[in-house]
Amino acid sequence: MKFKSTLLAAALASLAVSAQAEEKVINLYSARHYQTDEALYTDFTKQTGIRINRIEGKEDELLERIRNEGANSPADILLTVDAARLAKAHELGLFAPVSSQVLESRIPAHLRSDDWFSFSTRGRVIIYNKIGVKADDVRTYDDLAKPALKGKLCSRSGSHPYNLSLGASVIAHQGEAKAEEWARGMVANFARAPKGGDTDQIKSVAVGECQVALANTYYVARMMRSTKPEDQKLMEKVGVVWPNQATTGTHINVSGAGVLKHAPHKEAAVKFLEYLASDDAQRYFADGNNEWPVVSSVKVSNPALEALGKFKADTLPVKKLEMFQVKAQMIFDRAGYK
Template sequence: MARSLTRWTSLTLIALAAQAATLGAAHADDKVLNIYSARHYQTDEALYENFTKQTGIKINRLDGKEDELLERIKNEGARSPADILITVDAARLEMADQAGIFQPIASKVLEQRIPANLRTPNWIAFSTRARVIAYNKRDVKAEWVQTYGDLANPRLKDQVCVRSGAHPYNLSLGAAVISHEGPQQAEAWARGLVQNFARAPKGGDTDQLRAVAAGECGVTISNSYYLARLMRSTKPEDRKVVESLGIVWPNQATWGTHINVSGAGIIKTAPNREAAIKFMEYLASDQAQGYFANGNNEWPAVPSVKVDNPALKAMGSFKPDTLNVGELAKNAAQAQRVFDRAGWR
């Protein structure tokens, strides 16, 4: 295992130069897989290590921000050593696909394991996370926030905290609203939401949850795995946050709760295509799918996989939106224009 996993934590010029030589040398080695990853979860290390143990294929991994990795792959062109790009959110995966860096994925295993709405011809989603509504149980009633649309109700004036409207998590939600309700209704919703802001958007989802628990605002939208992290924490301050919050699965009577995804695609010029297919199929295995749920508090993409995560079990079951991730991603740019006009920045 001396070189079964090589990890880089930033895209500095020195690291890029050194890594180009390392990855370039792996082009002809069918026992090597070169992954560019924008998934920054330390708990994922076991995924890579277990794949190497099972297959003998060594993984070289370059970690970085989505835009930087995509730009690097485009600049490297046919000389790129990259075999796979992993990132979060359908909008980001579709952006990579539109840039022409992915190749079609032909795998009966993936077709059988991953539901049709969680895959496109060129990229696959391997885990999901729901966009839930969290509210302060002291100040807001659950019946007030049963849908995403309810967040625009004037009753919640000065009660809504959110992160930036430019963040892909919110853009994907906006894209879902556009797909289900049309662009005009989506813009009306966004304008009403902005009118209800307790403060200007700032911070990440965990910051919003803490703000709601502290009474700085009454309600927010958050990815479910941020809440699950707090639920599984042993820190007293995190437990206090959880105790203050109520959770709603939005839109259960209509199109279902919006889900974000984490996924991957195989690079068009992948030098180790066979190894890349093996890795993609491995991510759809029961073992890897269970790890997404139990290690990082995400829901597995494979419906048959049983979840053994106390936080996810405590949240209960819900009706997810089954909108195809490819269609969802294509509306992200329009969602950004809608949010800009509404003042959600």
């Protein structure tokens, strides 16, 4: 009997050790491809002792991988950019609800949902050529659809999540009919067929291929901080407008993450999300990758963000972007926004 008790105690001790060992690692599936994020992961491990196994890939590839792995997926967390992509993961039922006083107290309610959280923000601003366009001509997103800009607008693909999220916000604020009118107006104003990324749009405006474009602020800030003489010359030729300052505020997009439904290390995964809301991590997002922290009390030191200045941000709940992204794609398709 004593022998059996000893075996039982040993087995329980072994299980306890195994459980502790499980909490010392998380498997992170990440669609963020920024070198500055390395500092985040290193600091998290230093503070907690939890090691991060990272799998990087494109958003759709990671979502498909998680779906295919099903209940056997080793993934604990999906970390990605853009509310539309996070919304897609939610729609696929990949996330698990998370209850955390830390996350709820530090992240504003409009920047989180029941199962995913925003950790940094970026604004979708209007870039204009200082010679060809006046700032007062492009004070709102609606201005991009006005006939005065015919042949002057550059854009990346209408099916890109950045534009889908903006389209979703227009639907949320103005309704589907107005959103379609806006989309058709922009298509009529294209200087060329949509192509390239946000940095390409900035450069196209600077060289005069077009006069106006949309870009996320961290692309603008990256160009502003560039030490390349050619980038500095390009940025001298463009101006930046924070749209909709007199009304709803500038559309905000996010980077965010959620714990996955079949996560094998849920407790450690929640700790990682809580770490991303910490002062240290929030500063990494801002100073390292030119994004704004979601925790308003965090002080940042980024000359480009300071130069862009203060602005009124749209406080539309990210859940609204979830609701309307599919409709935004349908509207863009009908408008010919390829």
